[in-house]
Amino acid sequence: xxxxxxKRADDYAQWYIDVVRAAKLADYSPVRGCMIIRPNGYALxxxxxxxxxxxxxxxxxxxxxFPVFIPQSFLSREAQHVEGFAKECAVVTHSRLTANxxxxxxxxxxxxxxxxxxxxxxxxxxxxWHTYANWIQSWRDLPILLNQWANVVRWExxxxxxxxxxxxxxxxxxxxxxxxxxxxxxxxQMLEVYATFAQEYMAVPVIRGVKTESERFAGAxxxxxxxxxxQDGKALQAGTSHFLGQNFAKAFDCTFQxxxxxxxxxxxxxxxxxxxxxxxxxxxxxxxQGLVLPPRLAPRQVVIVPIYRKDGERTAVLEAAERxxxxxxxxxxxxxxxxxxAYRPGWKFNEYEVQGVPVRLAIGPRDVANGTVELARRxxxxxxxxPQEGLARRVQETLEAIQQTLFDRARAFRDAHTTPVDxxxxxxxxxxxxxxxxxxxxxGTAETEARIKEETKAxxxxxxxxxxxxxxxxxxxxxxTGKPSRGRVVFARAY
Amino acid sequence: xxxxxxKRADDYAQWYIDVVRAAKLADYSPVRGCMIIRPNGYALxxxxxxxxxxxxxxxxxxxxxFPVFIPQSFLSREAQHVEGFAKECAVVTHSRLTANxxxxxxxxxxxxxxxxxxxxxxxxxxxxWHTYANWIQSWRDLPILLNQWANVVRWExxxxxxxxxxxxxxxxxxxxxxxxxxxxxxxxQMLEVYATFAQEYMAVPVIRGVKTESERFAGAxxxxxxxxxxQDGKALQAGTSHFLGQNFAKAFDCTFQxxxxxxxxxxxxxxxxxxxxxxxxxxxxxxxQGLVLPPRLAPRQVVIVPIYRKDGERTAVLEAAERxxxxxxxxxxxxxxxxxxAYRPGWKFNEYEVQGVPVRLAIGPRDVANGTVELARRxxxxxxxxPQEGLARRVQETLEAIQQTLFDRARAFRDAHTTPVDxxxxxxxxxxxxxxxxxxxxxGTAETEARIKEETKAxxxxxxxxxxxxxxxxxxxxxxTGKPSRGRVVFARAY
Numbered sequence: 001x002x003x004x005x006x007k008r009a010d011d012y013a014q015w016y017i018d019v020v021r022a023a024k025l026a027d028y029s030p031v032r033g034c035m036i037i038r039p040n041g042y043a044l045x046x047x048x049x050x051x052x053x054x055x056x057x058x059x060x061x062x063x064x065x066f067p068v069f070i071p072q073s074f075l076s077r078e079a080q081h082v083e084g085f086a087k088e089c090a091v092v093t094h095s096r097l098t099a100n101x102x103x104x105x106x107x108x109x110x111x112x113x114x115x116x117x118x119x120x121x122x123x124x125x126x127x128x129w130h131t132y133a134n135w136i137q138s139w140r141d142l143p144i145l146l147n148q149w150a151n152v153v154r155w156e157x158x159x160x161x162x163x164x165x166x167x168x169x170x171x172x173x174x175x176x177x178x179x180x181x182x183x184x185x186x187x188x189q190m191l192e193v194y195a196t197f198a199q200e201y202m203a204v205p206v207i208r209g210v211k212t213e214s215e216r217f218a219g220a221x222x223x224x225x226x227x228x229x230x231q232d233g234k235a236l237q238a239g240t241s242h243f244l245g246q247n248f249a250k251a252f253d254c255t256f257q258x259x260x261x262x263x264x265x266x267x268x269x270x271x272x273x274x275x276x277x278x279x280x281x282x283x284x285x286x287x288x289q290g291l292v293l294p295p296r297l298a299p300r301q302v303v304i305v306p307i308y309r310k311d312g313e314r315t316a317v318l319e320a321a322e323r324x325x326x327x328x329x330x331x332x333x334x335x336x337x338x339x340x341x342a343y344r345p346g347w348k349f350n351e352y353e354v355q356g357v358p359v360r361l362a363i364g365p366r367d368v369a370n371g372t373v374e375l376a377r378r379x380x381x382x383x384x385x386x387p388q389e390g391l392a393r394r395v396q397e398t399l400e401a402i403q404q405t406l407f408d409r410a411r412a413f414r415d416a417h418t419t420p421v422d423x424x425x426x427x428x429x430x431x432x433x434x435x436x437x438x439x440x441x442x443x444g445t446a447e448t449e450a451r452i453k454e455e456t457k458a459x460x461x462x463x464x465x466x467x468x469x470x471x472x473x474x475x476x477x478x479x480x481t482g483k484p485s486r487g488r489v490v491f492a493r494a495y
Numbered sequence: 496x497x498x499x500x501x502k503r504a505d506d507y508a509q510w511y512i513d514v515v516r517a518a519k520l521a522d523y524s525p526v527r528g529c530m531i532i533r534p535n536g537y538a539l540x541x542x543x544x545x546x547x548x549x550x551x552x553x554x555x556x557x558x559x560x561f562p563v564f565i566p567q568s569f570l571s572r573e574a575q576h577v578e579g580f581a582k583e584c585a586v587v588t589h590s591r592l593t594a595n596x597x598x599x600x601x602x603x604x605x606x607x608x609x610x611x612x613x614x615x616x617x618x619x620x621x622x623x624w625h626t627y628a629n630w631i632q633s634w635r636d637l638p639i640l641l642n643q644w645a646n647v648v649r650w651e652x653x654x655x656x657x658x659x660x661x662x663x664x665x666x667x668x669x670x671x672x673x674x675x676x677x678x679x680x681x682x683x684q685m686l687e688v689y690a691t692f693a694q695e696y697m698a699v700p701v702i703r704g705v706k707t708e709s710e711r712f713a714g715a716x717x718x719x720x721x722x723x724x725x726q727d728g729k730a731l732q733a734g735t736s737h738f739l740g741q742n743f744a745k746a747f748d749c750t751f752q753x754x755x756x757x758x759x760x761x762x763x764x765x766x767x768x769x770x771x772x773x774x775x776x777x778x779x780x781x782x783x784q785g786l787v788l789p790p791r792l793a794p795r796q797v798v799i800v801p802i803y804r805k806d807g808e809r810t811a812v813l814e815a816a817e818r819x820x821x822x823x824x825x826x827x828x829x830x831x832x833x834x835x836x837a838y839r840p841g842w843k844f845n846e847y848e849v850q851g852v853p854v855r856l857a858i859g860p861r862d863v864a865n866g867t868v869e870l871a872r873r874x875x876x877x878x879x880x881x882p883q884e885g886l887a888r889r890v891q892e893t894l895e896a897i898q899q900t901l902f903d904r905a906r907a908f909r910d911a912h913t914t915p916v917d918x919x920x921x922x923x924x925x926x927x928x929x930x931x932x933x934x935x936x937x938x939g940t941a942e943t944e945a946r947i948k949e950e951t952k953a954x955x956x957x958x959x960x961x962x963x964x965x966x967x968x969x970x971x972x973x974x975x976t977g978k979p980s981r982g983r984v985v986f987a988r989a990y
Contacts, residue, residue, distance in 0.1 A: 030569075030625055031613060034562035039641065042558045063537045067529035068563075068615070068646055068662050069585070072592065074525070076601055086592040090564070091603045092615065093588045095650040097567065097581040106571055108586045108612060117603060118526060120563070120587065120615070130525055140837065146534065151563050151646065155590040167563050342635065 005354070007288045012232040017161065019282055022354045023291040026161045033159040033166030037275070040355060041162075043299035045169065045275055049149065051201050051297075052171065052273070055193050061145045061173060066127050068151070069118040074126040078251040081125065084218020088155035090120040120153040125219060125248050125270055128174045133254035136176060136266055142256060143186075144176040162279035163236075163495055170274035176266045178258065180245070183267035184222075187243040190271040191224040194239035202277065203294040203406040204228050204284045205414050206238060207437070207469065207490060209462025214446050217270075221245035227461040227490065229414045230283040233435020235461045235492035238280050241271035279495075284410050285379075291356030292378055294406050295399035302328055302395060303352045304337045307345045307364035316368045324361065324373065324391060331392040333399070353378065358402050359395055379405050420471060420488065424479045427491070431458055437492050439469065441485035443478035452480065452491070461490045500849070502783050507727040512656065514777055517849045518786040521656045528654040528661030532770070535850060536657075538794035539773055540664065544644065546696050546792075547666065547768065550688050556640045556668060561622050563646070564613035569621040573746040576620065579713020583650035585615040585661075615648040620714060620743050620765055623669045628749035631671060631761055637751060638681075639671040657774035658731075658990050665769035671761045673753065675740075678762035679717075682738040685766040686719040689734035697772065698789040698901040699723050699779045700909050701733055702932070702964065702985060704957025709941050712765075716740035722956045722985065724909045725778040728930020730956045730987035733775050736766035774990070779905050780874075786851030787873055789901050790894035797823055797890060798847045799832040802840045802859035811863045819856065819868065819886060826887040828894070848873065853897050854890055874900050915966060915983060919974045922986070926953055932987050934964065936980035938973035947975065947986070956985045 005022055006014040020026055025041035037045065053063070069092065076082045094108035101107075121127070132144060153167050173190060177183040191208060198204045206226035216223045220242035228238045246265040249255070254266045285292040295301050306321040308314050318339060325337040336357075338348050345362065352360055362374040373391060376383045379402045386394055417436025421427045430438050442448060442460065453459050464472050472488040500513040515521055520536035532540065548558070564587065571577045589603035596602075616622070627639060648662045668685060672678040686703060693701045701721035711718045715737040723733045741760040744750070749761045780787040790796050801816040803809050813834060820832040831852075833843050840857065847855055857869040868886060871878045874897045881889055912931025916922045925933050937943060937955065948954050959967050967983040 027626070027629075029562045030566055030622065031562045031564045034564060036562065036626055037560040039557035039559050042560055045560075046558065062534035063541065064534050065532040065537055065540075065664065067524045067526045067531065068648070069526045069529060071525055072601055075592065082601070086601060089590070089592060090587045090613070091589040091592060091607075092585045093603060094586040095584070097570065097584060097586060097614075106567055106577070106581060108588060112586075118585070119592070127525065131522070131531055134522075153563070169560065 005288060005290055008231065015288070016279075016283060019286050019291055020161045023356060025278065025282075025291070028161070031166075033156055035161050035165050035167075037169075040299065041278060044278060044281075044293070044297060047297045047299060048197075048201070048277060049171075052193075052197055053149075055197065056147050056171075056173065059189060059193060061147045061175075063148065064146045065148055065150070066121075066124050066131065068121055070121050070124070070127050072117040072119055074130065075119060077126060078219045078247055080247070081219040081251075085122045085154070089122055090153045090155060092118040092120065121150070122152055122154045123270075123272075124148065124150070124152075124172055124174065125244070125268075126252070129248040129252040129254055129268070132174075132176050132266065133252045136254060136256050138257045139178050139259050142176055142178045142266065143182065145173075145186075146175065147171055147173040160279070162275055162282070164276075168274045168276065170272050172270060172272040175269045176249075176254070177269070178256065178264075178267070180267050183245075183269050184243050187222070187224055187241045187269045187271070190269070191226065191239075191241040194241065194271070194273060195226050197273075198226055198228065198238055198277075198280075199407065201294065201296045202281050202284070203296075203403055203410060204238065204280055205407065205411040207462060207464055209464040209468065209490060211240075211462060212446070212449060212460045212489075214449055215460065217242045219244060219247050221247065225462050227437075227492075228280050228284065229417060229436060229492070230280070230495065231413065232283070233417055233493070235437065235490075235494040236276075236280050236283070237461070237494065238277060239271070239273040242269060244268035244270060285406050286356065289381070290354035292406070293356035293358060295358045295403050298356065298358050299334065300336050300357050301333050301399055302335045302359045302361060303348075303357045304335065304361045304363065305345050305348045305352075306337070306339055307362055313365040313368075317363060317365060320368050320388070321363050324363070324388065327392045328395060331396060333392075333395065359398055361395070377402060379409075418469070422476075422479060427458075427479055428456055431456055431493065435493065437461070437490050439472055439488040440479050440491055441476040441487070442489045443481050443483035443485055445481075445483075448478060448481055456493075458491045458493050461492050461494060463487070463489045500783060500785055503726065510783070511774075511778060514781050514785055515656045518851060520773065520777075520786070523656070526661070528651055530656050530660050530662075532664075535794065536773060539776075539788070539792060540770055542792045542794060543692075543696070543772060544666075547688075547692055548644075550692065551642050551666075551668065554684060554688060556642045556670075558643065559641045560643055560645070561616075561619050561626065563616055565616050565619070565622050567612040567614055569625065570614060572621060573714045573742055575742070576714040576746075580617045580649070584617050585648045585650060587613040587615065616645070617647055617649045618765075618767075619643065619645070619647075619667055619669065620739070620763075621747070624743040624747040624749055624763070627669075627671050627744075627761065628747045631749060631751050633752045634673050634754055637671055637673045637761065638677065640668075640681075641670065642666055642668040655774070657770055657777070659771075663769045663771065665767050667765060667767040670764045671744075671749070672764070673751065673759075673762070675762050678740075678764050679738050682717070682719055682736045682764045682766070685764070686721065686734075686736040689736065689766070689768060690721050692768075693721055693723065693733055693772075693775075694902065696789065696791045697776050697779070698791075698898055698905060699733065699775055700902065700906045702957060702959055704959040704963065704985060706735075706957060707941070707944060707955045707984075709944055710955065712737045714739060714742050716742065720957050722932075722987075723775050723779065724912060724931055724987070725775070725990065726908065727778070728912055728988070730932065730985075730989040731771075731775050731778070732956070732989065733772060734766070734768040737764060739763035739765060780901050781851065784876070785849035787901070788851035788853060790853045790898050793851065793853050794829065795831050795852050796828045796894055797830045797854045797856060798843075798852045799830065799856045799858065800840050800843045800847075801832070801834055802857055808860040812858060812860060815863050815883070816858050819858070819883065822887045823890060826891060828887075828890065854893055856890070872897060874904075913964070917971075917974060922953075922974055923951055926951055926988065930988065932956070932985050934967055934983040935974050935986055936971035936982070937984045938976050938978035938980055940976075940978075943973060943976055952988050953986045954989055956987050956989060958982070958984045
């Protein structure tokens with residue numbers, strides 16, 4: 001039972017795996033690179049989905065579902081896209097298994113070889129734009145604002161639970177517009193939705209920006225992103241929103257008749273976040289004791305542990321515990337009363353700490369007598385004896401305080417790990433010593449970007465949006481080449 | 496715009512496709528056998544999911560997610576299972592595409608051939624029981640009560656939107672138990688959940704029963720099912736719940752230490768319903784004018800169409816329409832006020848009729864003057880002028896009445912198409928003339944069952960549960976062989 005969690009300072013990568021396993025969020029599977037999302041992890045994903053889905057619908061989007069398979073030929077229709085995805089995809093070539101020659105196993109039936117291979121979708125732009133070409137004739141058919149919740153597959157060689165897996169769950173929005181301006185506005189709107197979600201629900205502060213050409217989505221004109229900073233000083237891309245221009249419309253011949261009866265290509269966006277967000281959540285807030293969850297997304301916000309020894313104490317303690325459970329549930333909190341007798345209170349304390357439940361209430365015979373309860377916060381690990389009177393309101397306030405504390409703490413960490421530098425030596429020193437985001441001038445060329453990446457493993461996470469980070473908009477000179485720069489960009493080593 | 500819907504009496508199969516297309520529920524995709532679920536269809540599925548998910552959680556289940564890929568070798572571990580699924584599965588053999596010899600397209604990179612092929616899951620028993628074997632050691636780890644919402648793939652040759660598609664969406668429950676009794680109780684409980692959902696939400700009456708050995712799920716000891724009757728007199732299996740015995744536990748060596756410290760194999764169940772239910776819904780209630788939806792699952796329960804000609808009328812009509820929209824929304828109904836000026840009221844009337852919106856309200860200048868509104872029911876196509884006063888309550892009652900009417904109508908149809916017969920001649924005559932469920936004595940052998948299927952295309956849909964259909968439990972003789980029968984079983988031609 002006692003899963004030992006490696007300390008962050010000792011081995012951050014192992015700590016991460018230990019937290020995921022101890023909190024029963026996910027497991028490796030017999031298929032290399034695919035993970036099993038366990039109930040605790042999936043409940044977290046369901047909560048994230050519920051909030052995002054509401055935000056998508058409030059901004060006018062509807063859900064739909066497109067096939068998991070994409071004809072192989074579709075992938076090569078958009079030149080950038082095929083470059084980006086053909087090298088890491090699952091290829092279906094047969095539709096039937098049959099006994100093998102030795103008779104001791106199965107093999108693909110040669111007679112079932114497909115005329116055209118199918119690719120398990122790595123993303124759905126191609127099949128969706130093929131479909132939109134059928135759906136769109138006139139400006140009256142626009143905009144189309146669709147989202148899809150789905151699994152996708154990218155054949156990754158190095159995988160990590162949640163952060164990078166061969167199969168992952170995500171949502172992908174795909175919208176079609178009559179004008180460039182409208183498509184860009186949509187791209188930016190969805191970036192805002194993601195930033196709001198990350199900050200207000202995940203309590204993860206993010207930088208909004210635009211990717212450089214080399215970091216752009218394969219097929220996009222512009223990729224907007226939100227970038228978060230993990231506790232080990234590495235960045236994590238938490239969501240992307242792409243302005244696709246008319247690239248996919250041209251590749252799939254998707255035109256519309258505008259109000260002046262002229263034929264035009266349709267403008268496109270796509271945007272997505274994935275189960276990777278769970279990795280970001282874990283690495284932003286958790287500690288050496290295990291998972292720490294923001295109350296707004298925690299599957300269970302409060303756990304109640306009754307404590308008693310003698311049978312005579314049992315009834316009164318359980319009665320009080322059940323009353324409190326009811327009060328908190330009625331007040332809208334998700335509560336678990338863990339009255340299992342096969343497990344001792346100490347075991348339960350540890351279990352819910354490891355699982356990141358934000359608030360733990362413990363109640364024993366003395367509490368019953370005094371009308372009190374012990375309230376423990378997961379984030380600060382503070383404990384206090386508080387009155388049962390007015391408890392629902394106090395717990396509600398504590399949950400709000402935890403949500404705010406987590407954000408503030410992460411924000412302070414990020415600020416302390418965001419460093420403007422002017423020389424390449426300083427740049428390298430900061431990367432080695434404190435890590436984090438490094439704000440430096442860049443000459444705008446892919447060559448310089450590639451050289452820095454090769455030499456330091458740091459990439460340009462984004463060109464921050466105007467006003468996003470103070471002091472990044474002044475002109476300067478590239479730290480490496482001395483060529484003019486229009487502003488500082490955000491460098492970091494990244495997941 | 497004017498999608499013409501074939502009449503049921505003329506061509507039922509074409510009518511079905513016309514309804515699906517006209518209501519914008521789904522489209523064929525460029526991948527043969529895969530469908531695109533359009534927003535109207537997906538919203539319906541989301542409503543079905545929400546109800547089922549709540550019912551699963553109320554009965555103690557949690558959601559999880561297992562990989563979409565299954566190692567090829569897993570499929571052959573359970574002897575029945577491989578028979579059932581190896582012949583129709585998507586086989587992934589490569590992990591990369593590369594330019595083909597001609598340089599004009601792509602091909603699987605030979606260097607990326609997988610060591611072991613992967614199967615796109617047709618169902619997840621194998622990978623889940625492989626995992627359970629790791630999770631389960633002691634009786635304390637039991638029961639495991641998991642459900643998964645996922646896409647699955649079965650390589651079907653003849654496909655039909657929703658009813659039979661190569662890829663479909665479903666939920667699959669997989670539970671692990673310490674005793675046979677508990678597993679059987681779970682199997683039956685989930686059958687009840689499905690029956691309740693079908694009858695109370697979908698307004699589709701169902702017969703609960705057990706499959707014969709030849710119709711059983713590949714790997715099950717017993718398959719329980721609910722069977723519905725479509726308007727063309729054909730049956731449709733709407734959900735199945737399998738008692739798997741210890742078959743998968745044995746195949747994947749999943750044992751547990753019981754309370755007496757003895758090692759035992761774990762007992763299993765699995766149960767599922769799919770997007771096929773949408774096909775059942777359509778074919779149970781819809782008519783020659785298009786889709787008819789039960790209010791409890793309709794994505795939009797009420798549509799409001801404002802009618803005006805002169806600009807002077809516009810303000811007052813829209814004001815009243817918006818007030819009604821607010822009142823109905825506040826009362827908990829899902830309402831759309833369609834105030835679009837690019838479309839005429841007549842077009843909207845047709846559009847929402849075709850889409851199956853249960854209640855349509857129309858309001859014009861005369862209604863504003865009189866304090867009335869026109870209320871039209873989709874199910875009976877009745878219209879009435881009703882007062883605006885107390886409208887929310889009246890509409891709510893109308894929705895409830897529609898829900899009940901749909902069920903009663905479907906139930907009456909089914910009763911009128913359920914025929915006990917005693918001779919094989921009568922059996923064949925009923926199948927030809929009225930179709931529907933035919934209740935006949937059967938000697939219990941697979942031979943007789945197969946012969947009847949071959950000669951009449953009718954299969955045994957189920958052996959009804961005790962008390963399910965009056966008069967099926969008396970003993971008799973097989974209509975074909977004259978051998979003794981322990982009761983009547985339910986025959987039908989089926990989807």
